[in-house]
Amino acid sequence: MPSSPASRKPPLLNRPQPLGVGPGLGRAGVHALLLAYTLVALFPIALVLINAVKSRAAIFDDPLSLPDAASLSLVGFNKVLAATHFAHYFGNSLVVTLGSLVLILLFGAMAAWALTEYDFRGRRLLGLFMAFGIMIPIRLGTVSILELAVRLDLVNTLTVLVLVYTAQGLPLAVLILSEFIQQVPGELKDAARCDGVGELRIFFQVVLPLIRPAVATVAVFTMIPAWNDLWFPLILAPSEPTRTVTLGVQQFIGQYVTDWNAVLASLTLAVLPILVLYALFSRQLIRGLTSGAVK
Known part of the structure; x- marks a missing residue:
């Protein structure tokens, strides 16, 4: 007598495995x-x-x-703080990093808004130009940048470093912020326009608050290279009044004898601000990196 379908047992291979074994491992x-x-x-x-x-x-x-x-x-810290102008170097790096960061976030967000929201002639060409800015290192144009800085009388000034780091960080900022601005619902912007809100107010009051994780991501990705860079401060602003932290550390490194106490102390003082800022923005950074990964 054939058995009923309800009494049949599933084959051994089709039995469900215990939950948590595979995914847990x-x-x-x-x-x-x-x-x-x-x-x-x-x-x-x-x-x-x-x-x-x-x-x-x-x-x-x-x-x-x-x-x-x-x-x-603490002899290294005493030597760094007493025998050098490390506080001045630290202030120069802070001015250069924060100045370029503000310009990158402001101009990068506005450029991303224009490229994603408006259809104008040359938009695709401008987007391609920004993409080339990511693929081609800015250091390849060091000679041309130095010649331009000499003509504009910007050598040994903090202004030239701010401008260079702004140009270096803008392409990546535009690319990241464009992707996030595209995810902002169009209904919000259309509703604001129907209420008579201007485009600038829509950008600053509607769009920017919604892309804060992307802004934090861009801030971290552009802040660290500007703070740690040695190439452009050495070429464009090597004088004592415009020396940055990274360039100031080099004075403790000699050809035959290196003052490791002073080097390690100066590196510690230089890395602490980055660690603190990263800890403050880490949550927003993770949200910006993982946004859109899970639907």
């Missing part, structure tokens, strides 16, 4: 991989911070050990 592997990458990325920073407060002998004896009562030394 995969999730654990991903977390282990990310943890290993995090340790590798943070190891150089931790090594600099640990050895910055140790004596020179302790640095060479055991660079991986934590400072104790015998090896603790």
Whole structure:
């Protein structure tokens, strides 16, 4: 007598597997991989911070050990802050970075708004020009930039660094912000226009608040290269009044003898602002990077 369909048992291969085994192992592997990458990325920073407060002998004896009562030394910080104009260098880097960051975010957001919202002649050509700005490094035009700076009498000024970093960061800012502006619902903009709101108010009061994660992402991606750059400060503004933090660190590095206490102390003072700003904007940065990944 044939058995009823309800009494038949499913084949062994079709039985559902216990929940959490496969996805759990995969999730654990991903977390282990990310943890290993995090340790590798943070190891150089931790090594600099640990050895910055140790004596020179302790640095060479055991660079991986934590400072104790015998090896603790702040001679590097004393030398950097007392014997050099490090505070002035720090102020120059702050002015250059914040100035270029403001211009990049302002002009980049406005250019992205124009390229995505309005249809005008040459729009595709301008977008292609911005794409070339990402693919071609700005350092290839160093000679032309130097010649232009000499003609405009901008050599050894902070203005030339702000302009160069603004030109360097604008293409990426326009590309990222354009993608986010396209995701803003058109109904919001149309409703504002029906209420008589001007285009500038729509841009600043409707669009910008909705793309804050993208703005934070652009800020981090453009702030770090400008702060850490050595190439253009060395070529365009190497004088003492316009020297930046990265360029100021080089004075402790000699051909035969390097003052490692001062180098590590200056690197610590230079990296702390970036770490603090990254910690403040990390949530917005992650939201900007993962936006649109999950629908």
